[in-house]
Amino acid sequence: MLKRMNAQSKTGLKQRQRxxxxxxxxxxxxxxxxxxxxxxxxxxLGIGDDCAILRSRPGEEIVVTTDLSLEGRHFRCDxxxxxxxxxxxxxxxxxxxxxxxxxxxxxFLSLALPAGVAxxxxxxxxxxxxxxxxxxxxxxxxxxxxxxxxxxxAVIADIVLLGAAPTGRxxxxxxxxxxxxxxxxxxxxxxxxxxxxxxANPRPFARAKPDGTHPHLFPQPRLAVGxxxxxxxxxxxxxxxxxxxxxxxTHLCEASGVAAEIDISSLPLHPLAGQLAPEARMNAxxxxxxxxxxxxxxxxxTRIPRSIAGVAITxxxxxxxxxxxxxxxTRIDAEGRRTPLQPRGWEHFxxx
Numbered sequence: 001m002l003k004r005m006n007a008q009s010k011t012g013l014k015q016r017q018r019x020x021x022x023x024x025x026x027x028x029x030x031x032x033x034x035x036x037x038x039x040x041x042x043x044x045l046g047i048g049d050d051c052a053i054l055r056s057r058p059g060e061e062i063v064v065t066t067d068l069s070l071e072g073r074h075f076r077c078d079x080x081x082x083x084x085x086x087x088x089x090x091x092x093x094x095x096x097x098x099x100x101x102x103x104x105x106x107x108f109l110s111l112a113l114p115a116g117v118a119x120x121x122x123x124x125x126x127x128x129x130x131x132x133x134x135x136x137x138x139x140x141x142x143x144x145x146x147x148x149x150x151x152x153x154a155v156i157a158d159i160v161l162l163g164a165a166p167t168g169r170x171x172x173x174x175x176x177x178x179x180x181x182x183x184x185x186x187x188x189x190x191x192x193x194x195x196x197x198x199x200a201n202p203r204p205f206a207r208a209k210p211d212g213t214h215p216h217l218f219p220q221p222r223l224a225v226g227x228x229x230x231x232x233x234x235x236x237x238x239x240x241x242x243x244x245x246x247x248x249x250t251h252l253c254e255a256s257g258v259a260a261e262i263d264i265s266s267l268p269l270h271p272l273a274g275q276l277a278p279e280a281r282m283n284a285x286x287x288x289x290x291x292x293x294x295x296x297x298x299x300x301x302t303r304i305p306r307s308i309a310g311v312a313i314t315x316x317x318x319x320x321x322x323x324x325x326x327x328x329x330t331r332i333d334a335e336g337r338r339t340p341l342q343p344r345g346w347e348h349f350x351x352x
Contacts, residue, residue, distance in 0.1 A: 024147055027118055031109075034128045035142040042105050042164070043141050052143040054105055060164040062105070065096040067161075071154040079202040082123045084217040085157070086130030087210060092242065093161035094138060094221035095292040099240040101171040101230025102163035104138055104223065109145035112156040118149065130218075133210065138223055171230055171296070174255035176237035180297035182260060182317040183304060185222050188245060189281065190215030190270025192288025197272075215270060219292040224309035226294060234304065235296040244289040244345020249329060252295065259322040262341060265334040268314040287344040 032047050045053035056062060069089045071077055077085070090107060097104050109131070117123055135142055140161070150156055165171075194216035198205055210218035222240075229235040239252045245262075253260050264282065270291075273284040297319055298304060304313055322328060327340035 024149070027113075027124070027147055030124070031111075031128065031142075031147070034125075034132060040139060040141060043143055047142070047144050052106060052108070054143075054162065056164065059167055061167045061170070063097065063100050063102045063163045063165055063170055065093050065161050065163075067092040067096070067159050069157045069159070071156070077117075077123075077155060079198055079205075080217065081130075081206055081208055082126035083130030083133075083210075084208065084214075085155070086127040086132075087134050087218050088130075089157040089159050090131050090134050090140075090161075091219050091221050091292060093159045094134070094140070094223060095219070095240040095242060097161055097163040098221050098223045098226035099171060099173075099238050099294060100163065100165055101169075101226045101235070101238065102165040103227060104140035105162045105164055106143035107135060107140050107162075108160040109142060110147070110156075110158040110160075111145065112148045112150040114150045114153050114155065117155060130210070138221070165230065169230060171226065171235055171238040172255075173237055173239040173252045176252060176256040176258050176297040176319050178258055178319055178321040179300060180236050180319040181300055181304075181315055182249075182262070182295070182297055182319060183313055183315050184241065184245070184268065184293050184295050185225050185308070185311050185313060186291070186293040187215075187268045187270035187273075187312075188241070188286075188291050188293065189273025189276075189284030189288050191219060191290040191292075192216070192284040193270065193272035193276060195288075195290075215272065216290060219290060221292055222294045222309075222311060225311050228308050229294070229296060234298055234302055236298055238294055238296040241291045241293045241295050242289060244287040244343075245291075245295065246286045246329070246341055247289070247343040247345030248295055250343040252297075253319075253322065253328050256319075257322060259320045259326065259328050259330070260317055261320055261330045261332055261338075262317040263315075264331050266314065266316050268312065268316075283344075286341070289345050 042055050044055050075085050208214050208217050237256060239248050241248050249260055267285045269285055273281050276284060307313060329341035330338050331341040332338050
């Protein structure tokens with residue numbers, strides 16, 4: 001396990017290859033060597049003992065999230081570059097932290113690898129490249145975790161993320177009120193559109209990099225936006241768009257006890273989604289999922305900037321009173337026609 005790492009464990013993967021040493025301890029030592037950095041002030045003790053030690057600041061409380069990434073469900077090793085798998089594993093949790101308006105404190109990785117994958121030096125290093133590059137970008141240390149040989153042929157990566165937010169002020173999905181306006185960050189449908197192209201021909205994506213052009217392979221969690229929404233008291237409620245706008249808006253409406261109206265013509269489409277036929281384009285924006293943008297509400301009197309931290313903000317609808325037997329969500333087209341909007345994004349077990 002990662003907690004077995006000690007101060008003398010400096011062996012990297014290249015040395016492991018030279019000496020012929022393999023197994024869990026060698027993998028752990030290599031991960032520790034890759035993850036080592038100057039600990040941030042909030043992390044008193046990271047990898048190297050039975051537990052990490054975090055220091056909380058006065059006036060803050062801890063938020064915790066966990067995200068499980070399963071080969072065959074969240075990624076495929078024959079489609080996704082290893083760097084994308086590592087990046088996405090961390091990005092999913094960071095997006096949850098962003099939706100709370102919190103700042104990340106530490107990440108914990110539990111990794112189960114089939115024996116053949118664990119011995120594949122290039123794959124392991126590329127996976128760590130993807131995860132640690134994103135971690136460095138957002139200043140979140142890899143502070144521990146666990147390793148194991150997978151029981152089958154599938155890679156399993158579980159991320160636990162700890163964050164901090166001002167006491168009693170973390171953004172929530174249960175605090176939207178009738179009369180609030182509805183906004184989203186960035187663009188929608190790009191991840192779904194790219195996944196369709198990837199599944200048809202994964203070869204061109206083998207060397208893809210996190211350069212902002214690959215919304216599915218390398219999604220960008222909106223941490224700076226979420227923190228600004230909280231700090232400037234812009235948002236009344238917030239949720240991240242991981243399962244698709246129609247499904248995540250359902251979660252927000254149900255948690256807040258409200259209804260919502262969406263102006264379909266105002267949805268900000270990703271250029272990849274814009275290339276699709278009209279019906280497929282709208283399906284990608286409403287139901288595609290994995291955009292990892294933020295969906296938030298704000299009072300009508302609140303001044304909303306056109307962008308925050310370089311990310312565009314778009315008004316897409318409004319929150320209304322939920323009346324008995326009326327639709328929870330309504331879509332309004334450019335001609336003003338109103339039709340019920342059903343949640344058709346991702347849902348485990350229903351989509352299985």
